[in-house]
Each structure stands twice: as structure tokens, then as C-alpha cells.
Amino acid sequence: MLDKTGIAKRIAQELQDGWYVNLGIGIPTLVANYVPDNITVEFQSENGILGMGPFPYDGEEDADLINAGKQTVTLQPGASVFDSATSFAMIRGNHVQLTVLGAMEVAQNGDIANWKIPGKMVKGMGGAMDLVASAENIIVAMMHTNKKGESKLLPSCSLPLTGVKCVTRIITNLAALEIKDGAFHLLERAPGVSVEEIKAATAGKLVVEGDIPEMIID
């Protein structure tokens, strides 16, 4: 089974040289720490940064330089900053090659819910609706099940949607999966996790074809 770091490391394997990447709050943010040495990617933060770097050294924080999660960050050489309209022009206009974000639920047709629990929690969608409606390449990073042990990979979402038919890939603590033809297709098992365990934790339609390899995580 993967911990959050493991999920981030596995997602980092999906990165390709020359990509601009938007990382959501939480696990996705960790992906930046595991970019393979032999490729160059730039991170976009929807509040207006391209070429975002790591957290600043203690004492060097700048209140005017935060990421979309409101964390203090730095700029890499070659970075640029811009307003929110320009930032979402990049996103909506499909200039960002990959979006990684968390989810409460994902449906087998690619629907995603991650912004609202009616009557209970409404934090808002932030930039997530723009990101999922626009990106061609969307990876969801999340636990396979919720705190009650219920599957988050469902036949259809029960919570208000963030976007429809948009998620292409999911990396969880148990597995790597692809969404196509209205089903979750199992690509890899997390280290030490069996296909049976994944089946048991997946409420939506799961397709298991051939031998499912175990992930290789450094």
C-alpha cells in the first residue's frame, strides 16, 4: 500500500519532459518533490505563477509570493507571474499539459466531485472546475476509500459534480487506474496489494485484463 508520499512518487512517473503542470492542494503538491532528474517540467499555480519553486528557506518567506494553497513558495529561474485572468487563460486555453488534483468521488465515466458536501461542507470549487473542464490530461490523486472505508471509485458520483467525463487517470494508495469506455481499468497494483483487495475497494465497474504488475516506487 502507498502512503501520500508514495502516491506522489507514482504520479511523478507520469510527468513528461517539457510539460507545464498544475498541482492541486494536498497530495498533488508533493509531486513537485519527485520530478525525475532527466526531464524538465514547470509548475503552474492558478493564482498567477509559472515556474513555481520549492518552499522558501526559513526567514525568506514573502507574503506576496504564495501558491494556490496559500503556502509561501519561491520562483525558479525563468519564472513569470501574472494576473488570475491570464492564469486561467493558460488553463482554459489548454496550454497546461497536466492537472493533478484530489477528489472525494470519481465515477467510472470520469465524473469527479470534490467541492461540496450538501448541508455540511461548502468550501467552494476554487479553480478546480476550470481545470477539469479544460485539461486533456487529468490525474486524480486520492485514497481509494474514505474514512468510513467506503469506495471513492463509484458507478456514479453521489456528491455535487466538479466536472463531467474528464478524469483520465487515478493514482490511489492501492492502485493506478485508467478511465475509459465507462470503466476503471486497473493498470498497476500498489506494492503488496492484491487484485482482490483492489476489487473489494472499488464500487464502480473495474476491468482487470491480464497480469497486473506491481508498481515500482523508488
Added chain:
Amino acid sequence: MLDKTGIAKRIAQELQDGWYVNLGIGIPTLVANYVPDNITVEFQSENGILGMGPFPYDGEEDADLINAGKQTVTLQPGASVFDSATSFAMIRGNHVQLTVLGAMEVAQNGDIANWKIPGKMVKGMGGAMDLVASAENIIVAMMHTNKKGESKLLPSCSLPLTGVKCVTRIITNLAALEIKDGAFHLLERAPGVSVEEIKAATAGKLVVEGDIPEMIID
């Protein structure tokens, strides 16, 4: 009768303190030379300048600093430069208080034609259609009649339109007129020009109420 300089001087009397003003090619460009001393206005050029100054001194021309008429210009202190989308955001968004432009024909309902003579001349509308569709305050600067002596103030335009029901005021070599309620209302006569001469040169509906004063031009 006014010459081009006179028309520009008369238009300059319409300027108000604190206004941003867009001046079209030709006579309108001359208006910048006659801003009253006691007011401050800033000139916008739709190719991306706010706070445009006079022509540069000989030898100080910069190929990268031109106005919408492609003439070399300068910047005033407090000026800014920007892209064409931002420039027309200013215009379309009604941040520019006055537009002054030339015309081939103006109709008594405020329609204007100034960009095309079918089969003969097609230079294009440039920024004129955006300007006339957006500005609340549009002054047309032109000769009262064309080269053949025909009136340019018409019951309706015969040439392809640039905009509909948009012109509010006209300053010609013969008169200052306001357009309202579907007619040209005579405000002032140019020096030495009689009401009869203006009537004769105006093909559209002309309203002459009371005594029409003669313009005072310095």
C-alpha cells in the same frame, strides 16, 4: 468658415478636465495641439498608448513608438503602454470619455459611415467600429460637404455603416451641430457663415432654434 486647424480648435473647446480622449486620424489628431491650459486630459491611442505626447524632436523618433495613424509620437509623464486587447477593453468598457473621428457621411439619426466605398476603396474599419459602438460621447470632425460639394450630413447614409445611432456631435468647417431626436440641431455657426449657408449644405433634417451664435475661435 473654418479650416482644419479651426475645426480642431473648436473641438478642443469640448474637452473637459479629467477626460481620456481618443483622437482619430486626420483632423482629430490636431485637437491635441489646442487643449485649454486650465484642464488636464490624456490621449489614448488604440494601438496601445495612454498619455500620448506630441511628435518627437527631429532625430528622436522611435520606430517602436507610433500612434494609430502610424506616426511617430512621444509619451507624457504618467503614460502607459499595453497590448491591443487591453486598449480595446478601455474603449469597449467605456473608460474613454470622448472619441473624435472623421466621417464620409453622418445621418440625422446618428449613423456614421467612414470605412468603405463599395467597389472603389476599402481600407478597413480599423478601430472605428469599436470606438463608435462603445463611446457615449462621439464627435465627428469633417468638412460639411464632400469634394463634389454634396452634403455629408444626410437623411440616411448611403455608404456601408461604421456604427448606428452613435454620433452625438459634429464639428464641420461650417457649423457645430448636435444630433438628437432624429435631426441635426444647429448649435453654432463658423465665423462668417450664415444659417442659410448651413441650411443649403445640410441634406438631412436641420433644426434651427432661436438665435444661432457664431463660434469663438482663438
Added chain:
Amino acid sequence: MAINKVVANATEATEGIKDGMTLMLGGFGLCGIPENCISEMVKMNVKGLTCISNNAGVDDFGLGLLLQKKQIKKMISSYVGENDEFERQMLSGELEVDLIPQGSLAERCRAGGAGIPAFFTPAGYGTEVAEGKEVRDFNGKPHILESALTADFAIVKAWKGDTAGNLVFKAAARNFNPMMAMAGKITIAEVEELVPEGDLDPNFIHTPGIFVQRIFQGVDYEKRIEQRTVRQKG
């Protein structure tokens, strides 16, 4: 000389803001927010406000200060977490909340300032956000029609500004400020440093002065950090 937009302070700058008005306020989280004008509005005790702002501050800072005093009737935002009083007022129905995708919010403000009354965007299609909105396919993909936003007053915060109203923002404190500056019937800019006209390079101005009606140099900026995250040296 350029048109002079200088007012003395936040009190002069906020003159005319009245109960029931719609305001836009720049900032992302607590980054780039107009601290001086917010404090002034707390003092003025202006009420029944509709506030268009990406976030709603935290309990004791930013727009949270207006929320504490129940001066806000309605929030139009994209993300309102990190604020308990907000959540309480919203869930109890005391506060109206219109949640908008962040990119649509930014674009709707820009549209309001740019004289574009409506535009199509894919964001929110198939979700609650699309309810009651026109849907149309472009390039085989469904989009929804979103309308422009404007405000009686837009209140923005810049790093530097000049007497002509030209603004320069710093780093990620730019965020929504430039678009909101465009969309206010009256736009107020508070700046950390007010300089004479001619001091800012015309080539590197983020918000041209035409969008700003009032400008003043703010005082006592706290610039609070919401999530102080650092790494250790070595």
C-alpha cells in the same frame, strides 16, 4: 501632466460607499488584499454589502473582519474555506453565497471592465454552476454562457502606484486586482508606495491609470501569511 487621482487616505478614498452596494475586492487568500480600505469600512460600519472577492478572508483578518460585524449580505467567491464564521453564517442562511469557478470569476470581472457582456466557457458545464445557464457546443464540446460582473466600487491593492493612477503589483499579490480595477464604476487603489507621475516605466505598468479613479498610499500593512511553509537550509 497626467490626470491626478490622488486622495489623502482610506477615509477619502472610500467616500460614497453606501449600504447595499456591490463591491469588488482584490486579493487571493490574504495576499494582495486592500487592508486599509477594509479597516475603514469596518469603521464606517457600512452594511448589506455584496462582496465580489475570490476568498472571504480568515476569521480575524481580511473580509473576515466585515463578516464578523455582519456587514456583508452576499459573497460572490470561488473558495471560502478557512473561515469558521463564514461557514456558520452560510449554513444558517444569514449569508447569501454565490460560488463561481475561479477562472470564470476572473474572466467575468475582466469582461465587466472590457465591455464584453457575456462569453462562453467550458468551466462548470454539467455542474450546479450551469443551472439556468445557456449551454452551447463549440468544437464538439459543451460550454456555458457566463455574464460580466461589475461593481459600484472596486477596491484593489498594489505594490506601487503613481499620481496618475498607474499600478504595479508584486508577485502573486497581483491575482484578481487588475481585472477588478477594470470593472469598478469607481476604482480605489491603495498602494504601499505612491510615487510621482513619470517614476514608473510606462512599459511595465500592470494597470493603466485610466482604470483607477482614486489612489492613496496605505499605512501599517500587516500582510499576514496564511500558510507559512518553509524548508530548512543545508
Added chain:
Amino acid sequence: MAINKVVANATEATEGIKDGMTLMLGGFGLCGIPENCISEMVKMNVKGLTCISNNAGVDDFGLGLLLQKKQIKKMISSYVGENDEFERQMLSGELEVDLIPQGSLAERCRAGGAGIPAFFTPAGYGTEVAEGKEVRDFNGKPHILESALTADFAIVKAWKGDTAGNLVFKAAARNFNPMMAMAGKITIAEVEELVPEGDLDPNFIHTPGIFVQRIFQGVDYEKRIEQRTVRQKG
């Protein structure tokens, strides 16, 4: 390290531009035009082009060079005066011309780059430009629906650029370049000065590198002035 966009020269930069393609070319008049790439395309003798550009150059410079060799099938512009050969080809029907209000042209390019497929604007209502377009009233005023423009290649000219593709323009040479840079499937930037990443201040970049796929330092800029207007000293 940032993503490197550098190519050696105009020949490498224009690789893949083929007959019949749609190009966007930055510039206003002869100000801020991609001189090197235009010369290269004259050499390549690529034909049947649709060129989206605010103007069409003059007879012997700018896009006029492509017109002289009849490489352009269609022009999409706002103003095409100052060019006799253009007028001849247009009036004789050899050249298709789509004239668009300048602000709509700028906004349609931006929309193409920003994923906004269509928007409403008042410009052109009641004129030829509105023919066949949807009309809708907003705030009691009629507007027409305009669609986004994109291009196979966008070719822009900047003052400075870095290896990451970030661009800075100078004065009025900015004009259409930033929006067109956004709207190209492949965007080529030629710059007067190419600097290493990190040399440009991130806070004052006009076009972020994400919009640029290829960048090179141009040579022999003529920067011709169309209307040299001066005043005398003293």
C-alpha cells in the same frame, strides 16, 4: 531549470509552416512585426496562406513582401490601407479579405488563446460585420456574437526574450503580439535580444513562456517607420 524553447534561427523556427496554413502575425502597421520570419517565408515560398494580422504591411515591406509574391490567399485584418498591391489583388478578387473591427480582432485572438470560444461585443452591430451573426441585447444595447480565432502558427516579435520563452515588448510594438502568442498552436517568437533564463524580472514579463514554443534572436532589424513625424526644437 525552465523548459528550453530556443531554436537557432528563422529557418529552424519556421519549420513545419506549409501551404494552406493559417498564420497569425503580430504588429501594427510596420511596428512590432516579425521581420525575420516574414523574410524566411518569402524564401520558403510557402503559398495559399491565410494571414491574420491587423494590417497587411506596405508594398515593399512587412506582409507586403508575401503579397507581392502572391503567397497569401486570404487576409484577416482590420485596416489594409497604405498598400497598392493589396488593393489591386483585393478589388480584382485574387485575394480574399475578411475585415474585422480592430478591437474584435484583438479580443478574438485573446479568446482563441484563452479557451473562450465566443463572446458578445457591441462593435459592428448594424453594419456588414454583423451579417449572419447572432444579435442579442444586454443592458438594453444590441451586441453581436464573435468567435475565437486560432492559428496553426502564431509569429510574434518581441524586444527581449529568454530561453524559457518569456517575452518583453517595447512601447507600441507590443500591440497584437501578446494575444497572438496565446492563440497559436505553435507560437514562434523572434526577439531583438535573447537572454538566459533568470535575466528577466518575473514580475514584468508581458508574455509568459508557456505561450511560446520556439524562440530565436533575430538579425538585421530594419524597423522601418511608416510616417516619420517630428517637430523642430526651440
